[in-house]
Amino acid sequence: MRPHETIKPQKRKIRRGIGGMDLGAKSAGIKDIAKALNVSIGTVDRAIHDRTGVSERTKSKVLKMAEQLGYKPNLAAQALKLNRQLSIAVVLPKHISHFFDPLRAGIRDAAADNMGMQVSLEFFEYPRLGVGDVKAFSGMMERHFDGVIFLPGDARKFDSVIRKLSKAGTAMMCVGSDAPNTDRVGSVSAHASISGAIAAELIAHKLPQKANVVVFSGELSTLDHAEKLRGFAATLAVQSPHLTLLPALESHERPKEAYRQAMSLMEKGNHPQGVYVSTANSLPVLQALEELGLLGKVQIVTTDLFQDLVPLIESGKVLATLYQRPYTQGKVAFENLLAYLLKGSRQEMVVRLAPHIILRSNLSLFSSRATRPDEDPDEDLS
Amino acid sequence: MRPHETIKPQKRKIRRGIGGMDLGAKSAGIKDIAKALNVSIGTVDRAIHDRTGVSERTKSKVLKMAEQLGYKPNLAAQALKLNRQLSIAVVLPKHISHFFDPLRAGIRDAAADNMGMQVSLEFFEYPRLGVGDVKAFSGMMERHFDGVIFLPGDARKFDSVIRKLSKAGTAMMCVGSDAPNTDRVGSVSAHASISGAIAAELIAHKLPQKANVVVFSGELSTLDHAEKLRGFAATLAVQSPHLTLLPALESHERPKEAYRQAMSLMEKGNHPQGVYVSTANSLPVLQALEELGLLGKVQIVTTDLFQDLVPLIESGKVLATLYQRPYTQGKVAFENLLAYLLKGSRQEMVVRLAPHIILRSNLSLFSSRATRPDEDPDEDLS
DNA sequence: TTGAAAGCGTTACCAT
DNA sequence: ATGGTAACGCTTTCAA
Numbered sequence: 001m002r003p004h005e006t007i008k009p010q011k012r013k014i015r016r017g018i019g020g021m022d023l024g025a026k027s028a029g030i031k032d033i034a035k036a037l038n039v040s041i042g043t044v045d046r047a048i049h050d051r052t053g054v055s056e057r058t059k060s061k062v063l064k065m066a067e068q069l070g071y072k073p074n075l076a077a078q079a080l081k082l083n084r085q086l087s088i089a090v091v092l093p094k095h096i097s098h099f100f101d102p103l104r105a106g107i108r109d110a111a112a113d114n115m116g117m118q119v120s121l122e123f124f125e126y127p128r129l130g131v132g133d134v135k136a137f138s139g140m141m142e143r144h145f146d147g148v149i150f151l152p153g154d155a156r157k158f159d160s161v162i163r164k165l166s167k168a169g170t171a172m173m174c175v176g177s178d179a180p181n182t183d184r185v186g187s188v189s190a191h192a193s194i195s196g197a198i199a200a201e202l203i204a205h206k207l208p209q210k211a212n213v214v215v216f217s218g219e220l221s222t223l224d225h226a227e228k229l230r231g232f233a234a235t236l237a238v239q240s241p242h243l244t245l246l247p248a249l250e251s252h253e254r255p256k257e258a259y260r261q262a263m264s265l266m267e268k269g270n271h272p273q274g275v276y277v278s279t280a281n282s283l284p285v286l287q288a289l290e291e292l293g294l295l296g297k298v299q300i301v302t303t304d305l306f307q308d309l310v311p312l313i314e315s316g317k318v319l320a321t322l323y324q325r326p327y328t329q330g331k332v333a334f335e336n337l338l339a340y341l342l343k344g345s346r347q348e349m350v351v352r353l354a355p356h357i358i359l360r361s362n363l364s365l366f367s368s369r370a371t372r373p374d375e376d377p378d379e380d381l382s
Numbered sequence: 383m384r385p386h387e388t389i390k391p392q393k394r395k396i397r398r399g400i401g402g403m404d405l406g407a408k409s410a411g412i413k414d415i416a417k418a419l420n421v422s423i424g425t426v427d428r429a430i431h432d433r434t435g436v437s438e439r440t441k442s443k444v445l446k447m448a449e450q451l452g453y454k455p456n457l458a459a460q461a462l463k464l465n466r467q468l469s470i471a472v473v474l475p476k477h478i479s480h481f482f483d484p485l486r487a488g489i490r491d492a493a494a495d496n497m498g499m500q501v502s503l504e505f506f507e508y509p510r511l512g513v514g515d516v517k518a519f520s521g522m523m524e525r526h527f528d529g530v531i532f533l534p535g536d537a538r539k540f541d542s543v544i545r546k547l548s549k550a551g552t553a554m555m556c557v558g559s560d561a562p563n564t565d566r567v568g569s570v571s572a573h574a575s576i577s578g579a580i581a582a583e584l585i586a587h588k589l590p591q592k593a594n595v596v597v598f599s600g601e602l603s604t605l606d607h608a609e610k611l612r613g614f615a616a617t618l619a620v621q622s623p624h625l626t627l628l629p630a631l632e633s634h635e636r637p638k639e640a641y642r643q644a645m646s647l648m649e650k651g652n653h654p655q656g657v658y659v660s661t662a663n664s665l666p667v668l669q670a671l672e673e674l675g676l677l678g679k680v681q682i683v684t685t686d687l688f689q690d691l692v693p694l695i696e697s698g699k700v701l702a703t704l705y706q707r708p709y710t711q712g713k714v715a716f717e718n719l720l721a722y723l724l725k726g727s728r729q730e731m732v733v734r735l736a737p738h739i740i741l742r743s744n745l746s747l748f749s750s751r752a753t754r755p756d757e758d759p760d761e762d763l764s
Numbered sequence: 765t766t767g768a769a770a771g772c773g774t775t776a777c778c779a780t
Numbered sequence: 781a782t783g784g785t786a787a788c789g790c791t792t793t794c795a796a
Contacts, residue, residue, distance in 0.1 A: 027500065029789060040767045045791065055765060076461035077789035080772050083458075118409065197743035205587040235743050239698075316621075354747040357739045361579035361617050365736045411773060422783040427775065437781060459773035462788050 028069035037065055085118035086341055088334075089140050089148040092175075095128040096280045098306040099326050102369065103175065106330025107149060114338060129153055129219065129253055137161055147171040147337045149330075152179035154221050173337040175329055177224035178350065185340050186349030188333040190324035192224045195355045196231025196278065199301040202320050202357070203274040204240035206299045211273035214246040214265065218253045218279030228278040246272060255284040262288035266298075273298055280304040286312065305358060305370045313363050323356040323366060410451035419447055467500035468723055470716075471522050471530040474557075477510040478662045480688040481708050484751065485557065488712025489531060496720060511535050511601065511635055519543055529553040529719045531712075534561035536603050555719040557711055559606035560732065567722050568731030570715040572706035574606045577737045578613025578660065581683040584702050584739070585656040586622040588681045593655035596628040596647065600635045600661030610660040610685075628654060637666040644670035648680075655680055662686040668694065687740060687752045695745050705738040705748060 030048070034041040039058065046054045047062035048071070054062075090107055092100050104123065111119050124140050126132030130153055140148065148165065152158045152174050159182055162172050166183035174187035196215075203213060215232055217225050229248050236243050249265065251258035262285040265271065275298055277285050282302040286309075289295050295317040302309060302321040312318040336349045358366050412430070416423040421440065428436045429444035430453070436444075472489055474482050486505065493501050506522050508514030512535055522530065530547065534540045534556050541564055544554050548565035556569035578597075585595060597614055599607050611630050618625050631647065633640035644667040647653065657680055659667050664684040671677050677699040684691060684703040694700040718731045740748050 031789075041790080042768075042792085043766060046766090049791090053765060058765080074462070074789050076458045076465075077772090078791080079458035080456070080462050080774090080788090081790045081792085083772060191744075191747060194744050194747060198741060201741050201743040202587075205584075231743075239742065352747070354738060354744060356736060357741075357744075359580060359583050359739075360621065361583040361613075362573075362576050362736060362739075365573060365576060365734070412775095413773075423774085424776085424784075425782055428782085431775090435781060440781080456773050459788090460775080462772090462790085463774045463776085465788060 027072045028066075029074060030071070032069055033062060033065050033071060036069065037061060083118060085120065086146045086338070087120045087122065087144070088337065089122050089124060089145040091124040091126070091133075091136050091140055091148060091150040093128050093133070093151065094125045096304075098370065099176075099280050099304055099324070103326040103330040106327040106332075107334045108330075110331040110334035110338075114335075119338070129222070133157070141165065144168070145170055147173060147341055149173045149175055149333050149337060151176040152184075152223075153177075153219070155179060155223065158182075171337060171340055173333050173340075175333040177222055179223070186336050186351070188329050188336065188351045189224065189353065190322075190329070190355045191352040192227035193231030193234075194352075195303070195322045195324070196228035196233070196276070197235040198322060198355065198357060199228075199276040199278070199320075200232045200235035201239060202301055203276065203299045204236070204243060206319060207240075207243060207274055210242045210244075212244045212246055212270070213274035213276070214272040215248040216258060216262065216275065216277045216279070216282070216285050217248050217250050218281060220248070220250050225278060232276055232278070243274065251279065251281065251284075253279065253281055255281060259284035259288050263292070266292050266294060271298070275300045277302045280306075283308060286318070305366055307370050310363065310367050310370055313358065313360055316360055319359075321358045323358050325353050325356060327369075328353060409454045410448075411456060412453070414451055415444060415447050415453060418451065419443060465500065466724075467502065468528045468720070469502045469504065469526075470719065471504050471506060471527040473506040473508070473515075473518050473522055473530060473532040475510050475515070475533065476507045478686075480752065481558075481662050481686055481706070483708075485708040485712040488709040488714075489716045492713040492716035492720075496717075501720070511604070515539070523547065526550070527552055529555060529723055531555045531557055531715050531719060533558040534566075534605075535559075535601070537561060537605060540564075553719060553722055555715050555722075557715040559604055561605070568718050568733070570711050570718065570733045571606060571735065572704075572711070572737045573734035574609035575613030575616075576734075577685070577704045577706070578610035578615075578658070579617040580704060580737065580739060581610075581658040581660070581702075582614045582617035583621060584683055585658065585681045586618070586625060588701060589622075589625060589656055592624045592626075594626045594628055594652070595656035595658070596654040597630040598640060598644065598657065598659045598661070598664070598667050599630050599632050600663060602630070602632050607660060614658055614660070625656065633661065633663065633666075635661065635663055637663060641666035641670050645674070648674055648676060653680070657682045659684045662688075665690060668700070687748055689752050692745065692749050692752055695740065695742055698742055701741075703740045705740050707735050707738060709751075710735060
């Protein structure tokens with residue numbers, strides 16, 4: 001038989017493409033190419049993966065044939081052979097658990113149903129947003145990880161850490177907030193300024209008359225919180241000039257502080273008619289309003305969803321809450337980090353999720369998550 | 383060297399588990415179990431997969447050891463070995479493309495980034511919701527598919543088809559709507575009655591006074607549309623008794639009809655103050671309102687997102703639109719169908735996605751999809 | 765520069 | 781009922 005034009009197995013072709021109107025998808029393997037060219041599969045591999053040890057001539061020959069035959073690598077075989085394993089660290093606060101628990105669950109799930117990859121996850125926790133983070137990080141840094149998923153709090157504190165770890169070859173992925181202008185490989189968060197904007201629009205729907213509104217925030221030094229405020233203020237200014245925004249209140253995530261602030265502001269005669277609580281820590285504020293008998297009278301938009309919020313939304317005492325989709329955030333963060341680690345996606349991967357607007361009418365679709373925080377949520381959450 | 387007890391490489395154990403505070407996840411393979419029990423890997427395989435040819439005794443022994451060692455199958459190897467290939471047909475209308483194109487894209491993407499599985503997708507199209515579907519189906523049924531993704535329109539028409547194909551061993555997955563009480567293996571859709579409920583709540587926010595409201599629907603024989611109406615009516619009755627719901631209008635997805643209906647209803651003096659268009663075909667209705675000078679005066683909630691809607695939302699002429707997340711629907715439908723086909727998930731997989739509420743303030747997060755309908759959307763759409 | 769062959773962890777088949 | 785082993789498609793090492 002002639003060297004070219006070999007008798008490639010003609011029967012086997014049958015297994016591919018059931019035929020018909022669908023183009024492409026012919027799918028040839030590495031050995032189909034080898035056979036067609038009468039070279040060894042080793043050579044084909046070298047050519048395709050741009051390895052050393054192939055003459056330019058054969059390389060281009062192989063590449064062309066690969067194209068022609070529609071080569072598609074068998075990912076399963078590839079994964080099996082190079083049984084790579086990655087180590088990924090997750091450094092997140094323990095508090096507030098109704099946010100970070102599902103976030104961690106999302107990471108875990110994404111890691112789990114990622115086949116062909118031996119991923120070792122390791123979780124590091126610290127008490128809350130500003131406290132203990134440094135210690136958690138230094139604990140983590142004693143070992144080497146291929147990537148770390150973390151929440152960038154105060155920018156000044158985290159910038160140097162990110163830089164240092166990145167230099168050491170660790171891929172840094174932000175979740176919950178972002179740290180722009182650093183070496184992080186990407187970030188996943190709910191779109192903060194749009195969250196603020198939505199809150200403003202919803203409150204404005206219910207306040208057609210002149211009125212005051214106020215924002216209860218957490219840490220304005222966290223980019224995320226600052227942006228929410230900005231979005232709220234901007235939307236108010238543009239869409240609802242009849243509403244006046246009072247100076248924002250910053251609780252630094254301390255419940256007592258939040259309660260005190262809410263009390264002193266709202267007990268006055270001309271209290272604001274609209275309230276946006278842009279931190280997940282809305283309970284103290286709500287409690288103050290409750291005690292003042294203002295629930296149901298004031299238009300309230302909160303952040304996140306948790307057990308105690310459910311009845312308040314159900315009864316219409318809270319107009320809406322903006323759900324930041326922690327589970328999805330975790331899932332996407334992991335998937336993108338993995339994509340970066342494997343395929344080296346070069347583009348800056350900044351994902352800003354659309355927050356879900358939870359009202360009385362669609363609460364039932366979400367309330368299960370608030371009840372059982374550690375459960376594996378269905379896709380309808382994504 | 384002896385046949386048993388070969389000089390297995392002892393160093394390799396090091397690759398597993400980088401150690402530390404994280405429980406579980408040790409990851410043992412099938413041959414680890416075999417080794418620990420001094421049986422062959424064949425036996426282990428039989429036990430684990432509940433195959434014939436193992437004594438109860440060894441089977442339970444193996445199962446226990448698997449548990450103890452934390453057996454986790456190597457999915458890559460599994461996929462490689464049983465190089466199964468599935469054929470999946472997708473039967474969907476061509477119209478309305480701003481809904482079905484991204485839906486198809488979601489299916490394609492889900493199929494693409496599913497590794498280790500040779501999936502052949504085949505698309506069948508028919509003109510629109512009630513027309514040509516029968517022909518498309520019979521064309522498809524000339525060949526055998528392992529699964530088909532389709533939109534169940536009129537229940538009576540589809541029931542028998544679903545039954546017939548199911549009996550023939552084809553897994554039927556509904557998308558866009560559901561067909562309960564049939565043999566379908568699952569469904570993915572936006573939660574219809576909650577869509578209606580949201581529309582009612584949003585309109586009520588803006589209509590604190592006594593007023594009439596109306597629903598423009600498509601095909602009330604399609605479950606999806608009927609449920610939207612039901613949700614709307616129920617929420618209105620419970621939450622906003624001051625609003626009166628006029629009899630619903632059914633356009634049968636004919637633009638002319640919808641326009642005519644809108645015109646004749648709205649030109650009257652005491653026209654409704656709130657309008658919910660529960661079909662994606664909202665343009666004719668909007669055009670009628672525009673011509674009557676009612677845009678901006680009447681509270682309108684629409685369905686889906688497309689190019690022409692963007693400026694209307696931006697300018698506040700449309701209060702909100704309920705985005706049914708076609709891309710995510712397609713993606714999830716495919717993933718669930720695949721899971722069923724592979725793992726034989728036994729539970730009825732009915733996924734009801736939470737529709738995204740698109741307002742003026744968060745429109746920018748979605749409008750890209752309306753502009754370039756065939757593009758691969760980011761995760762922020764999910 | 766190239767070819768040949770050993771494995772990766774499973775499954776499936778043929779012995780025993 | 782059980783053990784042994786070939787093969788899945790790829791990467792990698794060792795020879796030629």
